[in-house]
Amino acid sequence: MTRDERRLVSPWNIANVLTVIRLALVPFFVTCLFLPGPGWRLAALGVFAVASITDHLDGELARRYGLITDFGKIADPLADKALTGAALVSLSILGELSWWVTIVIIVRELGVTVLRFWVIRDGVIPASYGGKVKTVLQIAAIVLYLLPFAPDPLRWVVMGAAVLVTLGTGVDYVWRAVRLRQVAKRARGE
Template identity: 80%
Template sequence: MTRDERRVVSPWNIANVLTVLRLVLVPFFVFCLFLPGTGWRVAALGVFAVASITDHLDGELARRYGLITDFGKIADPIADKALTGAALVSLSVLGQLPWWVTIVILGRELGITVLRLALLRHAVIPASYGGKVKTALQITAIVLYLLPFVPDPVRWLVMGVTVVVTVGTGADYLLRAVKLRQVARQARGE
């Protein structure tokens, strides 16, 4: 065992604190979003932006400084889904985003999360470049819906691309999971 493998990382580190902060910001974001007026809309956008930045920072800090923990592996995706899910559901409740978009995106996210949990005993499928693009597109599309004066066609176009990429990356993940399962079965001689 190398020195780094023996090192135990405390779950109380800056990366995990940022993840928890993102979770804590979700209700504040929703609260601001449902209050009337442009000022509250901009406040919701600000809270969403800060929470989104923590998504990038926590992963970067965890990798750079070796702060990856089991807590972070579980809490980070939960915080991500909580933030984007709250935004999509809230925008649909407010009548600003069609429910079918929210259902497709959240259905994909839930399905892939369940699939990841089911595959944990075999292996972890790493996040793909497409998954990172999907996340960036989801955040961008939500920001465009939060901004008070963006023309609807621009919002629709970016959200449409987001839905296509979200579904496409979900299908890719599913195919990679099937291949992983086949390899695991062959390794066991089934």
């Protein structure tokens, strides 16, 4: 699809609507997580699972039906960060996840977001394959922490893998942002 064809795609398409729904589910997830009782914990898990599924679904629909927009390229990762960030902070507040894990992941996520906006005039950095793996690992780790019966060693191993991939892909985004800026400067004759 050419850049001109992308301009014709409305930002209010099903893929972007799913992204906005994911953002809207974040406060419901957090509310359920903090309400007392195992039923609310399972409700939080359900809301988190639905929101996580929309992440896969919106991307699949956007690619399959040519609904990729600049809004989606920016809003989709922000929605992911809002959902996982809210989950990590909430789990840390509840004393179930070490704060250092939450801080490392959130600092990386904020750093990548700042990078995306830093280079936005030069182009959009789309999600990489490593970024998708990072998201899957973070979601899997959070699900394990939300499940009341998941064994701690399994939680720690999956969260550890999520932290390592999160840091590795952060370095990759820095590299891609620097390259994008260099290419754009050369194209502008700077």
